[in-house]
Amino acid sequence: xxxxxxxxxxxxxxxxxxxxxxxxxxxxxxxxxxxxxxxxxxxxxxxxxxxxxxxxxxxxxxxxxxxxxxxxxxxxxxxxxxxxxxxxxxxxxxxxxxxxxxxxxxxxxxxxxxxxxxxxxxxxxxxxxxxxxxxxxxxxxxxxxxxxxxxxxxxx
Numbered sequence: 001x002x003x004x005x006x007x008x009x010x011x012x013x014x015x016x017x018x019x020x021x022x023x024x025x026x027x028x029x030x031x032x033x034x035x036x037x038x039x040x041x042x043x044x045x046x047x048x049x050x051x052x053x054x055x056x057x058x059x060x061x062x063x064x065x066x067x068x069x070x071x072x073x074x075x076x077x078x079x080x081x082x083x084x085x086x087x088x089x090x091x092x093x094x095x096x097x098x099x100x101x102x103x104x105x106x107x108x109x110x111x112x113x114x115x116x117x118x119x120x121x122x123x124x125x126x127x128x129x130x131x132x133x134x135x136x137x138x139x140x141x142x143x144x145x146x147x148x149x150x151x152x153x154x155x156x
Contacts, residue, residue: 039077
């Protein structure tokens with residue numbers, strides 16, 4: 001009974017670890033593992049040196065050059081590990097930015113250039129025929145020399 005309970009818990013832990021992206025990265029990435037191991041050993045060495053010292057912890061950390069060096073190594077290794085464990089940056093699409101700029105430039109040209117706008121409209125909808133209006137009626141005769149008000153001649 002206890003053995004079944006233990007195997008169920010172990011299976012649950014295994015499934016959780018398998019699905020965890022960070023655990024998966026540690027298992028798959030050798031350089032990440034090396035950075036973590038280097039950080040551990042550097043910190044352990046610094047701790048043992050601080051523990052063996054007769055001086056206080058603060059004096060050991062601030063005064064002992066070997067402790068400072070080991071702590072610096074541990075910090076550097078942890079920084080490398082943290083950079084490696086993060087998700088890799090997504091690839092940028094350089095043509096996407098170029099495409100957006102070209103669309104913007106085309107739009108501005110169409111807004112400010114009448115000839116470009118007319119060319120595009122002709123290409124899309126076909127060339128427009130010029131509409132010239134010609135009157136079928138004859139022009140009015142010459143106006144009378146006498147001024148008129150509301151259609152009636154004004155007398156002097």
